[in-house]
Each structure stands twice: as C-alpha cells, then as structure tokens.
Amino acid sequence: MGHAQLLISYGQAFVAPDRRLHRSSMSVRFPDAPLLKVKGGCAVISDSVSRNTLAKQAGDLSVRGFLADYFSTPDHWDTKTSATRVLRALNSWCYSQSQHVKEGGFVSSMSVIVFRKREAHLFHMGDTLVFRLRGAEFEQLTRDHTTDIGGYHYPSRALGMDGSVDIDYTHLGLKQGDIFLFTTRAVRGTLLPSDYVRLIRQDVSDLDAACERLASEAKQRAQERGYGGDQFCFQLVRIDELPEESPDDPGLIYGDLPIPPELAPGERLDGLEIIDVLSRNAQSRVYRVRDVYTEREMVMKAPSPELSLRNAYLEHFLLQQWVVERVNSPFVVKVVKPSRPRRYLYYLMQHVEGETLRQWAERHPQASLVQRLDIANQLGKAVQALHHRDIIHQQITPDNILIDTHGQLILNDFSACHMREVDGHRHSGELLRQIGFNEHTAPEYALGDSTGRRSDQYSLASTVYWLLTGALPYQLTPNKLRSHTDLEELNYRSSRNHNPEIPPELDDALRRALDPQRALRFRRLSEFLHALRRPLGRSGQREASLQEPRRHFWQGVAGVLLLLLVLSWLLR
Incomplete structure (x- = not known):
C-alpha cells in the first residue's frame, strides 16, 4: 500500500579538532507536509577551497543560503527551475563578495539533492562526492570537476569561482531503502567501495553511528598513510x-488550493470578513477584509473564479506574493502572513488608507512642482527597489x-511583474498583453520586441510626465502602435x-527616458x-534664499519691539 508522503532518516559525523575551523x-x-508536497526535502554538502577564516563562512553561507532561498521560491516553479535559479x-x-577579499574567497564545491515525491534531483558543482547504495550496488553519482596544479588538485566549476557557473543536473528515480552518502574530496585514498558498503550495512538502524564508523575508519586509514585526517565529514x-504514485494534477502545482468563489461584503473566508x-x-x-480574530484590516487578492487552472495568469499569480515578500521598501506594499492556514488560493497585503495617484492629482490641481517632484522621486525609489x-x-x-494620508507613495499592484532571468533572457510581455496595455506602456510591448528594465524606465517617465503636466508625451499613445513604422x-x-x-x-531627461527606441534611453535608472x-x-535653495530677507526683516522688527519695551520700563 502507498503512503501519503515521503519519509527519510539521516545521520551525520565530522572529524575535526576544532569544528569551528x-x-x-x-x-x-x-519541511512539514504542505511544503514537503510542493518543494520536497533537501540534503546539501559544501566544501570550501580556501584554508583560511573565510573558508568556514563560504561553506556555511552556501548551505544556509540555498536552504533559505529554495523553500521560498514560487510554488509553481518546478524543482529544476527553483534550485537552478537559487544556485545561480x-x-x-559569492563571486561578487570574493572580489572584495585579498586572500581566499567565497568559493566552495557543492552538491544538493532535492527529494520530491518519488524522485531525486541532484545538482552538483566542484568535487564534493555523492554516492548511492541500493542493495549491494554502490555507485558514485557526481563527477569530479578538478584541476591539477603542481601536484595539488583544486576544484573547477565551483560555486563563486566565476560570474557564471555550470551546474551538473541528474534526475533519479527513488526506491524504498535507497541510501545516499554525501562526503568531500578529503576522503579520497582512504576507503574503498567495499569499505563503505560494509561500514554502512553493519547497522543501518542508526545512521549517526554509521557516519561515525565511516569517519573513524577514514581517519585511521589516513594516519596509516601519513597524511592529515582532520577534515572528514559524512552525511547519510x-x-x-515513498508516497503513492499519482498523476500530476495542475492543482498540486498551486499548492492544492482551490480558487475562492465570488465574495460579497459580509461573507467570510478562512476567518477573514469581506x-x-x-x-x-x-x-x-x-477585497478589503478584516481578520475576525485580530481585527486587523488587510487587502486580499485572489484569482478570478472564471479562470481555469491552465490559465497563464494563474500560473503567474503565486509569483506576485513571492515578489512582494522579497522587496523591502517603504514605497512598496507589504505582504501580510495569514494568521491561519489558507484553504483557498489568495494572498494578503497591508491595507493602505489613501487614494490612487490619479485621484490625488484630481484633488490637488494647484500642487506645486516641488510637491509633484517629491512624489515622482518616491515612485522612482519604488521601481528601483524592484529592479x-x-x-x-x-x-x-x-x-x-497609492498616496497615503501622510503623503507617502506606495506601489501596490504586481499583476504583470516578472523576474528578470538570471541568464539575461527577457520575456516579451505575453502576460502584459493578456492583462492589457495602457497609455503608459512602453512601445516595445505593443510591437512584440524584447523588454527589460528600460521598459519600466519608459512607464515611470510617462507617469512622471503626466504627473507634472496632466498630459501625455505623445499624441499617438505607444499602446496603439501596429508596426515599427508607426x-x-x-x-x-x-x-x-x-x-x-x-x-x-528636466525636460531633456524626460525626453531621453521616453525615447521610443529602448536602447536610446538612460542606461541606468539611477541616471x-x-x-x-x-x-x-x-x-530648496531658491526657497531658502527667498526666506532669508524675510527672516532678517522679522528679526529687525523683534529688535525694535524689544528696545521699546526696555525704554518703557526705564521711563517708569
């Protein structure tokens, strides 16, 4: 009979005089069942190249960083996409950090296995070792990527060694009883395949004890051969x-959560009142909602009930929450964690008391250029935080x-946002085409050309132009373009x-940021x-210079009044 979820056991052992070094x-x-079903579980090992204080940091950071980020990737990304993007x-x-270090660097070999459903996904860089013991068959699953320099072996294709990295990927079926061994290159020349099988099989009920046996024998063999035996580690x-076999269901991709029904004021969903x-x-x-237990008001965003599970927008929906969670800016709306488990597909955001920028502009037709530029700069910071x-x-x-009651700007809609690909590829805006173009959309979207950060620069500049003038920069709006001749x-x-x-x-800067040709806009948004x-x-300087004479005038008036007060007191 099949089981509902994947279950594993594991053990570990280190050989080191000082674990900190x-x-x-x-x-x-x-993780627990809901996340385990979507993302699976992970086993990771890393081994630093350097022999200095940075070495330990490099190893720990790579392991902690992967585990933190992998389980935070969007639910609808498959295992290979999630792990590869996180590793890149x-x-x-790591590579950027190494540029600021004189000796050593954040470089390490690394092997990761993601166990999901009835499959294992192996990702490997450098010369760490992963073996599989299945019955009496003991097999190395990773390849050693090493370079021989002066008789010493150094890893190649390791994490942080170059600006880009080649990742070995292997997809394996799992069988109940499979045992995976993770270790490092230091063990080379100590144990034979028959030793591994014997020491692991001696008592498989206690995997920590099995790792200790491997470490102890490896250390003894190393000392017999006359070299250091203080850098061994083993993980089983x-x-x-194994979970029971089931065909892939589109619902599982979205965490098995159904789309909420149409909701009206007064109705409740997961303890949230509309x-x-x-x-x-x-x-x-x-919807604007209130948590009936905490009384907190929030905004709930959910897919339309008419959407099918195959819809491209729905595939994108969970990315929106993931995007907002990763951006820490006072000018970008924040995601709120639900106080209870969700039974439907939605996410919650902070409720901002305020009005849209369009409503604000209509209510403040006399707002000064300085006020409008202040809002434009806040918007620029919000877009920069996303980039x-x-x-x-x-x-x-x-x-x-949105402009809140204190005059602060909040960017609050992410229906069309997407992640810029790590390898530099740009989406061509299919999602935006589905949602619909608007008068501030960059021309390249309507023409089906490649898009990127400078496309956002155009929309930002167009919105700023409108904010400063109440008009649009072109008579023909870019979203109406039909061909490149237009x-x-x-x-x-x-x-x-x-x-x-x-x-x-400033007009020249707007002209450049609004250039119909994407390549001719500012290279960087910061410019x-x-x-x-x-x-x-x-x-600010002009206002200060205007205020200076006024300040001197009132200081003079105050001085005369003080003198008259003193004279009246003396003449009594």
Whole structure:
C-alpha cells in the first residue's frame, strides 16, 4: 500500500579538532507536509577551497543560503527551475563578495539533492562526492570537476569561482531503502567501495553511528598513510517510505488550493470578513477584509473564479506574493502572513488608507512642482527597489500607485511583474498583453520586441510626465502602435509647453527616458532619478534664499519691539 508522503532518516559525523575551523558544511531539511508536497526535502554538502577564516563562512553561507532561498521560491516553479535559479543567484553573490577579499574567497564545491515525491534531483558543482547504495550496488553519482596544479588538485566549476557557473543536473528515480552518502574530496585514498558498503550495512538502524564508523575508519586509514585526517565529514540519507504514485494534477502545482468563489461584503473566508470589493476584472478580485480574530484590516487578492487552472495568469499569480515578500521598501506594499492556514488560493497585503495617484492629482490641481517632484522621486525609489531584486514591474500607471494620508507613495499592484532571468533572457510581455496595455506602456510591448528594465524606465517617465503636466508625451499613445513604422509618428511634446516651471534639463531627461527606441534611453535608472532630484535641490535653495530677507526683516522688527519695551520700563 502507498503512503501519503515521503519519509527519510539521516545521520551525520565530522572529524575535526576544532569544528569551528572545518572547511565543510552539511545539512538536511525536510519541511512539514504542505511544503514537503510542493518543494520536497533537501540534503546539501559544501566544501570550501580556501584554508583560511573565510573558508568556514563560504561553506556555511552556501548551505544556509540555498536552504533559505529554495523553500521560498514560487510554488509553481518546478524543482529544476527553483534550485537552478537559487544556485545561480548564490553563485553571483559569492563571486561578487570574493572580489572584495585579498586572500581566499567565497568559493566552495557543492552538491544538493532535492527529494520530491518519488524522485531525486541532484545538482552538483566542484568535487564534493555523492554516492548511492541500493542493495549491494554502490555507485558514485557526481563527477569530479578538478584541476591539477603542481601536484595539488583544486576544484573547477565551483560555486563563486566565476560570474557564471555550470551546474551538473541528474534526475533519479527513488526506491524504498535507497541510501545516499554525501562526503568531500578529503576522503579520497582512504576507503574503498567495499569499505563503505560494509561500514554502512553493519547497522543501518542508526545512521549517526554509521557516519561515525565511516569517519573513524577514514581517519585511521589516513594516519596509516601519513597524511592529515582532520577534515572528514559524512552525511547519510535513507529513503524510509515513498508516497503513492499519482498523476500530476495542475492543482498540486498551486499548492492544492482551490480558487475562492465570488465574495460579497459580509461573507467570510478562512476567518477573514469581506468589508468591501475594491476591484473586479477578468484576472482577479481584490477585497478589503478584516481578520475576525485580530481585527486587523488587510487587502486580499485572489484569482478570478472564471479562470481555469491552465490559465497563464494563474500560473503567474503565486509569483506576485513571492515578489512582494522579497522587496523591502517603504514605497512598496507589504505582504501580510495569514494568521491561519489558507484553504483557498489568495494572498494578503497591508491595507493602505489613501487614494490612487490619479485621484490625488484630481484633488490637488494647484500642487506645486516641488510637491509633484517629491512624489515622482518616491515612485522612482519604488521601481528601483524592484529592479535591485531583478523584478520588472511592467505596468506602472497612476492607477497602480497609492498616496497615503501622510503623503507617502506606495506601489501596490504586481499583476504583470516578472523576474528578470538570471541568464539575461527577457520575456516579451505575453502576460502584459493578456492583462492589457495602457497609455503608459512602453512601445516595445505593443510591437512584440524584447523588454527589460528600460521598459519600466519608459512607464515611470510617462507617469512622471503626466504627473507634472496632466498630459501625455505623445499624441499617438505607444499602446496603439501596429508596426515599427508607426514609431516615426511618436514625436515628443515638450513638457514645458504644458508646465513652464519645468526646468529645461528636466525636460531633456524626460525626453531621453521616453525615447521610443529602448536602447536610446538612460542606461541606468539611477541616471534618470538623479535628473528628477536636481530641481528639488535648486527649489530648496531658491526657497531658502527667498526666506532669508524675510527672516532678517522679522528679526529687525523683534529688535525694535524689544528696545521699546526696555525704554518703557526705564521711563517708569
């Protein structure tokens, strides 16, 4: 009879005079049932190249970093996509850190197995070792990537060694009773395959004891051969039970959660009472809700009940929550953890008391250029925070931006956002095409060209132009383009024609950020944001210079009044 979930046992052992100086690190993590079903469990080992204080950090950081980030990837990403993206991001971080270190670096060999359902997914870089013991068959699953320099072997293709990394990927079927052994290159020349089988099989009921036997014998053999035996580590993982076989169900991809039904004010879902329906469209429903236990007000976003599980938007839906969770900015709305387990597919965000940027502009037609530029700069910081996390927003418009009661801007809609691919590939905006273009959409989306961060730069600049002038930069809006020849009809209308207060250099910056040709816009968003900040500094100086004479006048008046008060007291 099959079992509902995957069950494993594991054991570990180190040989080291001082564990704190050990260059290797290893860990096993099997989460609780809901996450285990979607993401599986992981066993990881890393072995640093360096022999200095950074070595231990490199090993520990790579293991901790992988386990933290892998289990945080979107539920609808498959195992290979999730692990590969996390390892590439980790490699980029380790490589960048190594550039600031004079000796050694954050370089380490690493092997990971993700156990999910009835399968094992092995990811490998460098010269760490993974073996499988199945019955009497003992097999090495990893390849040694090493370079021989002066008689010493050094790992190649290791984590953090280069800006990009090649990852060996192996997909294996699991059998009940399979035992996987993780160890490091230090064990080479000590134990034979027959030794491994004998020492593990001696008593498989206690895997920690089996690891201790392996470590003890490896150390003894190393000392007999006259070399150091103080850097050994062993980790064993045994498959105790396998889940029953079941065909892939699209529902499982989304955590097995159904789409919520249509909800109305007064109705409840998972202890959340619907207060108001904020929006309804073909893709989603947005509700203002109150937690009946904590009384906290929040915003719930759920897919539209009409969507099928195969819909491209639904596939993207869980990415939205994952995106917002990773961005830490006061100008980006925050995700709220539900106080109880979810029984339906939705996510919760903080409730912001305020109005959209469009509503704010309608209510404040007399707002000064300085006030409007301050909002523009806040919006720029929000977009920059997304870009720092390799997230492209794709739909920056006045209706997706809130201004709270304190005048702070909050970017609050992520329906079209996507992750910029690690390898530099850009999506061409199929999702945005499904949701719908708007008057601030960059021309390349309508024309089906490649898109990226500079596409967000266009939408940001278009929204800022509208905020400063109340108009649009082109007579023909880019979302109406039909062919590349239509680009010639996009003739920029100077913002100074609508608002003479705008300095010429700011108008030039807007013109460049709004160039129909993506390649001709600012190379970095920070260059455009710098141009937005400059008038604020000048306005502040001008206001200060205007206030200076006024300050001297009132100081003079105060001095005369004080003198008259003293004279009246003396003449009494």
